[in-house]
Amino acid sequence: MTTYIIGHKKPDTDSVVAAIALQFLYESRDCFGYKNPQAVITEAVNPEATFLLNKFAVEMPKVITAEVITAEDQVILVDHNEESQRLDGLNQDQIVEIVDHHKVNLNLNQPIFMTFKAWGSSSTIAYFLMKQNDLRPSKTLASLMLAAILSDTVGYKSATTTAKDKEVGAELAEIAEIGDVEAFTLEIFKAKSDISSLNDEQIVKNDYKIFEFGSENAIVKTMIDQLETVEQEMVLTKKKAGLLKAMTAVKAEQKVKLLFVAITDILKVNTKLLILSDAEKEVAQKAFGGIVENNILDIGSKMSRKKEIAPAIEKALK
Numbered sequence: 001m002t003t004y005i006i007g008h009k010k011p012d013t014d015s016v017v018a019a020i021a022l023q024f025l026y027e028s029r030d031c032f033g034y035k036n037p038q039a040v041i042t043e044a045v046n047p048e049a050t051f052l053l054n055k056f057a058v059e060m061p062k063v064i065t066a067e068v069i070t071a072e073d074q075v076i077l078v079d080h081n082e083e084s085q086r087l088d089g090l091n092q093d094q095i096v097e098i099v100d101h102h103k104v105n106l107n108l109n110q111p112i113f114m115t116f117k118a119w120g121s122s123s124t125i126a127y128f129l130m131k132q133n134d135l136r137p138s139k140t141l142a143s144l145m146l147a148a149i150l151s152d153t154v155g156y157k158s159a160t161t162t163a164k165d166k167e168v169g170a171e172l173a174e175i176a177e178i179g180d181v182e183a184f185t186l187e188i189f190k191a192k193s194d195i196s197s198l199n200d201e202q203i204v205k206n207d208y209k210i211f212e213f214g215s216e217n218a219i220v221k222t223m224i225d226q227l228e229t230v231e232q233e234m235v236l237t238k239k240k241a242g243l244l245k246a247m248t249a250v251k252a253e254q255k256v257k258l259l260f261v262a263i264t265d266i267l268k269v270n271t272k273l274l275i276l277s278d279a280e281k282e283v284a285q286k287a288f289g290g291i292v293e294n295n296i297l298d299i300g301s302k303m304s305r306k307k308e309i310a311p312a313i314e315k316a317l318k
C-alpha cells in the first residue's frame with residue numbers, strides 16, 4: 001500500500017517540491033497514519049524544476065499514471081484541487097488529503113484532510129505544516145522550498161505574495177545558508193526563461209491551465225498558457241508568428257473555445273497577451289481594457305494567472 005503525493009498536470013517547481021516536502025513530513029511524523037508516502041509527478045517537469053533538482057542533486061520523483069494506483073492506495077493532492085488539473089483517470093474516492101493554495105472547486109464523496117491557505121506557494125504551506133510538527137527541512141530541502149516560493153511568487157513580486165511567504169522564505173534561506181537571495185532568484189528566473197529546448201507548440205503548452213468559465217449551461221473552455229521570461233521583447237518579435245501558428249493547432253487539439261498565451265516579463269513586471277482571433281480579442285478587451293494591436297494586448301503589471309488574469313477573463317465571460 002502506497003500513499004501517493006501528487007501535484008498538478010504540467011508540474012512546476014512548487015508542485016514537485018511541495019510533494020517532496022510532504023513526503024519528508026509524513027515519513028518523519030505519523031500525522032495521519034499514511035503508509036509509504038511517496039512523492040510522484042503526473043508528467044515530466046518544466047526546465048526550471050529540472051534545473052533546480054539537478055542543482056541540488058535531488059532525485060526526480062517518478063512519473064505515474066492512474067493505472068499504477070491500486071484500490072488500496074491513497075492519494076494526497078498538492079498544489080491543485082480541481083478535477084481538470086488532476087492526473088488523468090485518478091479515482092477521486094481515493095483522495096485522502098489536499099494541501100493547496102488555489103481557488104477551490106471540489107465535490108468529493110468522502111471527508112478528507114484539507115489545508116488551504118491563501119499564501120503564495122504550496123511550499124509555504126508545507127513549511128507551515130512541518131513547523132506545526134516540530135520538523136526542520138534539511139539544507140537541500142530548504143533550498144528547494146525557498147526556490148519554489150521564489151518561483152511561484154516571482155521573487156515576491158507577484159500579487160499572490162503574502163507576508164507569510166517572505167517570513168517563511170527568510171527562515172528557509174537561513175537553513176539553506178543562501179545569503180544572496182536576489183542572486184538565487186535571478187538564477188531561477190534564468191532557468192524559468194530558458195525556452196531554448198522548446199519548440200513553439202511546447203511553449204504554448206509549457207505552463208497552461210484549462211478553465212471552465214461561463215455559466216453551467218454555457219461552459220466556455222478557456223486555456224491560459226503563461227510564459228515567464230526575461231526576454232519578453234524577443235519572444236513577441238522573433239517568435240510571434242510561430243507561436244500564433246502553434247496556438248491555432250493547440251486550440252484545435254485541446255478543444256478549447258478560447259486560448260490565451262500570456263508573456264510575462266518577470267523583471268519589468270509586465271504581461272502582454274498573445275491574441276489569436278476575434279473571439280479572444282473581444283473577451284480580452286472586455287476583461288482588461290485597452291486595444292489589441294498586432295495580436296498583442298498589454299495588460300500592464302498583472303503577473304498572476306491565478307489572482308489577476310484568470311479571474312478577469314472569467315468575469316468578462318459571465
Ligand SMILES: [Mn+2]
Nearest residue numbers: 014079122152
Ligand atoms: Mn503553486
